[in-house]
Amino acid sequence: MGELRPPLDALLLLLVDRMSGVIRERVEACGLSMPQAVALRYLEQPCPMRNLARAMRCDASNLTGIADRLEERGLAVRRLDPDDRRVKLLVLTESGLAMRAAIHRRISSDIAGLERLGPAERELLAELLWRVVRE
Amino acid sequence: MGELRPPLDALLLLLVDRMSGVIRERVEACGLSMPQAVALRYLEQPCPMRNLARAMRCDASNLTGIADRLEERGLAVRRLDPDDRRVKLLVLTESGLAMRAAIHRRISSDIAGLERLGPAERELLAELLWRVVRE
DNA sequence: TATTGTTATACTCTATAACTATA
DNA sequence: TATAGTTATAGAGTATAACAATA
Numbered sequence: 001m002g003e004l005r006p007p008l009d010a011l012l013l014l015l016v017d018r019m020s021g022v023i024r025e026r027v028e029a030c031g032l033s034m035p036q037a038v039a040l041r042y043l044e045q046p047c048p049m050r051n052l053a054r055a056m057r058c059d060a061s062n063l064t065g066i067a068d069r070l071e072e073r074g075l076a077v078r079r080l081d082p083d084d085r086r087v088k089l090l091v092l093t094e095s096g097l098a099m100r101a102a103i104h105r106r107i108s109s110d111i112a113g114l115e116r117l118g119p120a121e122r123e124l125l126a127e128l129l130w131r132v133v134r135e
Numbered sequence: 136m137g138e139l140r141p142p143l144d145a146l147l148l149l150l151v152d153r154m155s156g157v158i159r160e161r162v163e164a165c166g167l168s169m170p171q172a173v174a175l176r177y178l179e180q181p182c183p184m185r186n187l188a189r190a191m192r193c194d195a196s197n198l199t200g201i202a203d204r205l206e207e208r209g210l211a212v213r214r215l216d217p218d219d220r221r222v223k224l225l226v227l228t229e230s231g232l233a234m235r236a237a238i239h240r241r242i243s244s245d246i247a248g249l250e251r252l253g254p255a256e257r258e259l260l261a262e263l264l265w266r267v268v269r270e
Numbered sequence: 271t272a273t274t275g276t277t278a279t280a281c282t283c284t285a286t287a288a289c290t291a292t293a
Numbered sequence: 294t295a296t297a298g299t300t301a302t303a304g305a306g307t308a309t310a311a312c313a314a315t316a
Contacts, residue, residue, distance in 0.1 A: 003269075005261065005262075005265045006265070007261070008249070008257050008260060008261040008264070009243040009244075009246055009249075010243070011261055011264040011265060011268055012150075012154065012246055012247075012249075012264065013154075013158075013242065013243065014268050015147075015150075015151070015264060015267070015268050016150070016151050016154045016155060016158070018268065019147065019148075019151045020151060020155055021192065023148075023151070033282065033283080034283095035282085035283065035284095036282095048297080048298095049297075049298065050296085050297060050298080057156070058283085058284070058285085059284070059285055059286080060297075060298070060299095061284090061285075061286080061287095061298085061299075061300080061301095062283065062284060062285080063298085064298070064299055064300080065282075065283075066282090066283085069282085084292080084293075084296095084297085085291080085292060085293085085297095086291065086292045086293070086296065086297040086298070087292095087296095087297060087298085088297080088298065107148065108144040108145070108148065109144075111144055111147055112147075112267055112268065113266070113267045113268060113269065114143070114144075114147075114267055116266050116267060116269075117263065117266060117267065121263060121266075122143050124259070124263065125143060125260070125263045125264075125267075126140065126142070126143040126146055127140075128252065128256060128259065128260045128263070129143070129146040129147065129150060129260075130140045130141070130146060131248070131251050131252060131256075132150070132247055132248045132249055132251060132252065132260075133146055133149050133150050133153065133247065133248060134138075134248065134251075168305065168306080169306095170305085170306065170307095171305095183274080183275095184274080184275065185273085185274060185275080193306085193307070193308085194307070194308055194309080195274080195275070195276095196275085196276075196277080196307090196308075196309080196310095197306065197307060197308080198275085199275070199276055199277080200305075200306075201305090201306080204305085213275095219273095219274085219315080219316075220274095220314080220315060220316085221273065221274040221275070221314065221315045221316065222273095222274060222275085222315095223274080223275065
């Protein structure tokens with residue numbers, strides 16, 4: 001029963017694979033597509049559509065449709081920017097803020113096999129990941 | 136300069152987010168879409184299209200198009216299953232095997248900020264992740 | 271009857287290019 | 294002239310439902 005441990009890179013890929021699947025499931029259980037959920041996450045504050053596109057690493061033309069669908073669902077609205085009349089600011093509604101929080105809550109809870117680690121091991125894992133992930 | 140360390144769940148989400156982006160970039164630099172690359176990864180051996188769809192967690196009807204495009208690129212071929220004439224086995228070509236290996240190589244190398252950890256710390260991280268990710 | 275792969279349909283995401291209204 | 298958002302277009306992924314061939 002001596003199961004061979006895969007190398008670190010394989011473990012990281014496995015982790016990403018599993019977590020991505022679970023995240024997608026939970027987001028779609030909330031009735032949103034992934035791009036819509038990602039947009040919500042970036043909309044902590046009113047944001048020009050152009051900036052949002054940059055943050056989401058997609059072409060600006062895509063944001064038209066994504067914003068349309070967020071508006072249709074009542075999760076966000078377009079607001080004119082008084083300082084530059086070319087710009088439209090995308091802003092979360094109350095409902096959008098609630099959805100954003102709900103998705104974050106669902107995604108952050110019950111992660112993978114984290115329950116198999118004790119408090120000290122989680123602390124250790126967090127320290128190591130912090131070193132890896134830090135800017 | 137005392138930067139606050141985010142909680143473990145946030146660190147894991149951050150890691151997944153970063154790695155997912157890099158993986159997508161590298162896959163698309165190889166000229167494939169993510170679903171095509173995932174299909175290649177699962178095609179270690181000839182595989183009925185139905186099983187592949189199950190593994191990829193998508194409807195079987197999607198595999199028709201994905202397999203079509205893999206065949207157009209000469210990366211895979213459909214082969215009849217002698218044991219069950221309803222079944223078509225998807226099989227990698229030589230070119231498909233090479234692409235599969237190339238993608239895996241590119242994805243596995245130079246991961247995120249892993250270079251910031253020493254050998255002992257990497258060993259520790261691998262042990263912890265193995266506990267988390269193990270079946 | 272049940273299953274495999276396909277087709278038809280509809281929706282979403284994706285990029286490119288052209289357009290408009292501002293700056 | 295440059296930029297912000299939109300539109301038009303085309304390709305790809307996604308699910309559902311219906312279908313032909315086979316079990």
